[in-house]
Amino acid sequence: MTSTRVARLPRDQRRSQLLDAAAEVFTTKGFHAAAMDDIAEIAGVSKPVLYQxxxxxxxxxxxxxxxxxxxxxxxxxxxxxTTEVNRDRVVATMGGFYHFVNEQRADFRLVFESDLTSEPAVRDRLNRVNDDIAxxxxxxxxxxxxxSHERAKLLAISLTGVAQVSARYWAAGSDEIxxxxAIELVSRLVWRGIRGFPRTTPPHAPDSATQS
Known part of the structure; x- marks a missing residue:
């Protein structure tokens, strides 16, 4: 009987390889249906290597x-x-969510469609990233x-909520748009709301003490 030797990789590279394999399995099967055997097989390693x-x-x-x-x-x-022009900043931010959903499907499913949100460790991380973005x-x-910070935070949570929910809806199959x-439509909606709170100073306004 012959055994297949697994090529030795530096630890960081091996972890990265295993995480890539796990992402494929989790996004295809979901956490509960996935098995460590599946991940080891996709990665081309033995289960003992995975558990190392x-x-x-x-x-x-x-x-x-x-x-x-x-x-x-x-x-x-x-x-x-990317810019200090606020309308362009809104478009860039909405676009960030939409491109994340569209181009990084595995990441999108792990963050927005996790079937493990009842697990405290996962829920805490998802809550933390939402708070960090806000x-x-x-x-x-x-x-x-x-x-004030509290008023700005309420507006920020509202804006990011629009971005997340609409991006998820669009990704679910809105083929017509x-x-x-999609980015332009949602950006226009958000901009019409946020421009009701005009900036009090222009970008890069000179310090009044230095003006003649």
Missing amino acids: HFSSKLELYVDLVDQSCERLLSIIRAALS EAVAQVIAEDTEL SLDE
């Missing part, structure tokens, strides 16, 4: 959720920093409008 890196299926899943949440947060922070948006709103049109 992850002690349980839940640990694998939580690590994947962490990665997906970080990607989404990075996308939204980048969108907010905080990033609230900071921009507060700086522009001089609203293209990605670009």
